[in-house]
Amino acid sequence: MEKPQLLNDNFKVVINSGGAQQNKEETYGGKNVLSLKPRTPHCTQNGKNFDLVLKFEPKEGQDKRFLLTHFVIHGGFNCSSPIKEGLLWVHKDEPKIEDYAKYNDFTLEQFNKMEKTGSSNEPVLFFVTNNNIIKIFMNLR
Numbered sequence: 001m002e003k004p005q006l007l008n009d010n011f012k013v014v015i016n017s018g019g020a021q022q023n024k025e026e027t028y029g030g031k032n033v034l035s036l037k038p039r040t041p042h043c044t045q046n047g048k049n050f051d052l053v054l055k056f057e058p059k060e061g062q063d064k065r066f067l068l069t070h071f072v073i074h075g076g077f078n079c080s081s082p083i084k085e086g087l088l089w090v091h092k093d094e095p096k097i098e099d100y101a102k103y104n105d106f107t108l109e110q111f112n113k114m115e116k117t118g119s120s121n122e123p124v125l126f127f128v129t130n131n132n133i134i135k136i137f138m139n140l141r
Contacts (some may be wrong), residue, residue, distance in 0.1 A: 018044030043079035
């Protein structure tokens with residue numbers, strides 16, 4: 001079995017409906033979504049129910065398949081509207097965002113009560129942050 005590796009460099013942002021915190025594009029813009037550098041958060045504009053779609057693009061000679069085992073998110077410590085909660089899906093093909101509107105304002109309670117069928121149309125993870133937690137590390141195994 002191969003040693004696990006970080007694949008951030010193999011993903012690109014396909015959709016980012018949250019924009020960036022105004023007047024901070026250079027520091028807090030979309031390019032920071034996959035950044036591993038400390039203190040380089042991505043801050044969206046004010047609002048909720050934003051969509052972020054990432055696409056896996058393997059490097060030359062790299063396997064096109066991957067196993068997602070962990071999810072890490074850094075909340076924005078200098079953002080006026082840091083991320084509070086979110087849902088995670090994993091798809092083989094790019095999803096049609098409009099099909100997921102039913103999950104807008106979805107709560108942790110709804111997620112916990114949801115019947116899990118294994119369909120790619122249902123979220124695999126619900127995460128919650130707060131003012132004390134700016135980094136979440138979740139094992140998906």
